[in-house]
Amino acid sequence: MDRRIKRLAGSEIAALREELEQTRQQLNDLRVGNYAVELLLGRTGRGSHRMPTKGQMKTLTDEVREVTDVATAERQVHQAYRTLVVLEALGAGRVAGGTMNVVGKLSTITLLKPPNDEVLEIGTLHGLFAAALARQLISDGRTPSLTIVDPLADVQLQPGHVVAADPSGTPVAEQVVRANLTLSGLAQDRLRLRRGFSDAPEVRSTVSDRQYGVIIVDGDHSEEGVRQDLEWAETIAASGGIVVLDDYTDRNWPGVAAAAEKHLAGDTRFTYIGRTATTGFLRVR
Numbered sequence: 001m002d003r004r005i006k007r008l009a010g011s012e013i014a015a016l017r018e019e020l021e022q023t024r025q026q027l028n029d030l031r032v033g034n035y036a037v038e039l040l041l042g043r044t045g046r047g048s049h050r051m052p053t054k055g056q057m058k059t060l061t062d063e064v065r066e067v068t069d070v071a072t073a074e075r076q077v078h079q080a081y082r083t084l085v086v087l088e089a090l091g092a093g094r095v096a097g098g099t100m101n102v103v104g105k106l107s108t109i110t111l112l113k114p115p116n117d118e119v120l121e122i123g124t125l126h127g128l129f130a131a132a133l134a135r136q137l138i139s140d141g142r143t144p145s146l147t148i149v150d151p152l153a154d155v156q157l158q159p160g161h162v163v164a165a166d167p168s169g170t171p172v173a174e175q176v177v178r179a180n181l182t183l184s185g186l187a188q189d190r191l192r193l194r195r196g197f198s199d200a201p202e203v204r205s206t207v208s209d210r211q212y213g214v215i216i217v218d219g220d221h222s223e224e225g226v227r228q229d230l231e232w233a234e235t236i237a238a239s240g241g242i243v244v245l246d247d248y249t250d251r252n253w254p255g256v257a258a259a260a261e262k263h264l265a266g267d268t269r270f271t272y273i274g275r276t277a278t279t280g281f282l283r284v285r
């Protein structure tokens with residue numbers, strides 16, 4: 001009897017050893033796979049990683065549904081995530097901001113059905129967000145026409161902040177923005193790049209020639225900068241249009257909310273309709 005127990009125990013140990021060896025092998029394979037995913041989606045070279053959890057995507061989808069009133073928003077949210085990943089992988093430089101913030105902006109703007117296809121982005125960095133948005137709008141059957149205002153000063157400028165080298169190492173430059181925009185499929189004659197500051201009279205005079213269905217306020221993040229951009233936006237936003245306030249609830253940029261709240265408390269065509277991640281959305285009367 002004792003010898004039989006010993007024999008059984010011996011064969012069990014061999015089976016356990018075999019199982020342990022297989023598990024070790026599987027773990028190694030997973031580590032290799034994880035590293036490749038980290039290379040594709042990790043934060044090196046862009047500051048934020050692109051690996052959201054299921055819970056984060058669900059929370060974001062709920063926020064997008066809330067702002068847009070579109071029950072089927074999940075499809076656009078997932079498509080927006082793929083657009084972000086692909087454009088950052090192929091493009092030069094990076095999209096600024098955390099994954100949920102970028103995906104929220106991309107899906108919500110499209111779902112809010114802007115009244116026309118004229119899009120103004122104030123502050124573009126490498127132009128990759130603009131490219132991703134153009135892609136989203138094209139996927140929705142629209143023919144976007146993009147106007148971009150940015151000093152294109154080689155680096156990102158922010159009043160009151162030390163100019164730091166970009167984590168991507170890519171310059172903030174016209175040729176970079178133009179190259180990135182080709183990835184969106186947008187025809188060159190539907191892209192207008194106005195180099196300069198958004199409060200400069202010569203910039204405003206060329207860009208104020210139309211009413212925009214979408215205005216993205218993502219340039220100077222100081223209270224004074226956002227105040228001036230919102231004042232200008234009042235005069236160039238199309239009726240029914242969308243104003244997007246980037247970093248509206250981001251604690252690193254308190255000037256955005258301060259300026260927006262003061263602006264919304266005054267005489268304005270804008271109504272706050274909600275937020276996704278740290279982006280605020282306004283609808284134009």
Ligand SMILES: C[S@@+](CC[C@H](N)C(=O)[O-])C[C@H]1O[C@@H](n2cnc3c(N)ncnc32)[C@H](O)[C@@H]1O
Nearest residue numbers: 095096123124125129150156157197198219220
């Ligand atoms: C946060 S980045 C824009 C990010 C881009 N929209 C994105 O989503 O990837 C801000 C950009 O605005 C530019 N900028 C700063 N002040 C500006 C101003 N007054 N007018 C226009 N652009 C400005 C910065 O140099 C920088 O390129």
